[in-house]
């Protein structure tokens with residue numbers, strides 16, 4: 070009897086674990102490589118990055134997120150303010166029709182504020198994303214090393230880090 074229960078329990082665990090697929094597909098959206106960075110014990114904030122693609126000619130907007138691992142979850146963007154990089158809360162991230170929105174270091178990200186425990190490498194953070202049209206989508210972000218620049222196994226190179234030397238005219 071007991072072993073039968075164990076068996077059922079294990080297969081449920083297996084079925085409900087989309088982590089290693091590393092891609093969450095709903096009818097309208099594909100969310101690729103959600104990831105975050107490990108945090109130090111004293112660090113109370115974390116950021117989650119991912120690529121969100123629309124499957125077809127309907128745009129959507131990411132308008133919110135929730136996680137049991139943080140007290141508050143907000144959508145942020147980085148902007149240059151007099152040469153200083155600042156984070157700012159935004160209402161939404163637009164995902165264009167037949168296109169994608171990239172949440173990456175230096176740009177849009179999902180901010181976890183008031184972490185209930187440090188984020189450890191190789192664990193996952195459960196997140197519920199809220200979209201204007203697609204509604205709620207459950208994902209799990211994989212925690213990478215503290216200094217990671219992108220998700221392990223992400224196929225696309227990051228497009229940030231463009232040289233900023235094009236202000237013209239004053240070369241010596």
Ligand SMILES: [Cu+2]
Nearest residue numbers: 145156178180
């Ligand atoms: Cu932020």
